[in-house]
Amino acid sequence: MKILLLEDNILFAESLIENLNHFGHHVDWTVSVGDAQKIFDRGGFDLVISDLHLKVINDDKGSGLDLIDYVRKRDQHVGLVATTGLGLVQKESVLQHGVDLFYYKPINSKEFIRDIA
Numbered sequence: 001m002k003i004l005l006l007e008d009n010i011l012f013a014e015s016l017i018e019n020l021n022h023f024g025h026h027v028d029w030t031v032s033v034g035d036a037q038k039i040f041d042r043g044g045f046d047l048v049i050s051d052l053h054l055k056v057i058n059d060d061k062g063s064g065l066d067l068i069d070y071v072r073k074r075d076q077h078v079g080l081v082a083t084t085g086l087g088l089v090q091k092e093s094v095l096q097h098g099v100d101l102f103y104y105k106p107i108n109s110k111e112f113i114r115d116i117a
């Protein structure tokens with residue numbers, strides 16, 4: 001599976017990528033919404049994993065939800081996964097954006113791999 005990962009936590013991203021690669025998935029990773037949109041536009045993604053709350057990097061003020069909306073408008077079939085480390089986020093409001101799966105961090109890797117299969 002070809003996966004686009006938008007995540008600003010380097011340690012979390014590296015761990016997730018290692019697990020996904022172990023199961024044969026290819027991951028393109030970025031920390032910027034703008035870069036993620038450009039990478040997504042190259043095409044061929046089966047799944048997009050987006051952290052909802054990102055640090056501002058290089059004046060890129062977009063949120064993970066901005067990427068989710070961008071992807072869903074362009075492709076109704078790609079899988080969308082939202083993640084957050086903030087317990088205040090309401091799962092139901094995120095799912096209304098067309099997200100298929102939603103996780104609060106920390107994520108159980110075994111369950112995550114099973115759920116995206």
